[in-house]
Amino acid sequence: MRTAIALLMKFAATFAASWAAFSLIDLNPIGMITLVAAAGTILNYLLGDLVILPSMGSVTASIGDGVLGAAAAYVIDMFSYNFNASASGLIVFAAIIAAAEYFFHIYLISDEKVAPNNFHREPPME
Incomplete structure (x- = not known):
């Protein structure tokens, strides 16, 4: 249950970043x-939180989440007629996502009941 709540918080933060970057700018x-x-949200959880965060640490995972979110928005822009993402919108989106994910990772690491709860079994590569 707490994992679902964490994913809803992650979606809310990603939606706010998406709205700020792609509604207000573009x-x-x-x-x-x-x-x-x-x-x-889905890509950042599957790759950033489940793969990169436990092995490389929060800062690397946060930057990766920002880049991955911007890449996902760019791919959607390429294949959609209804969505246009400018370079400034993508940069703003990536920056907001990276900042929000840093604080989200602090929450994930501190809460034992949110999956995945096997953080820091291996020391992060730094």
């Missing part, structure tokens, strides 16, 4: 902003 429709937020 004037995209809310449906496409929601799609970008959902794609970013």
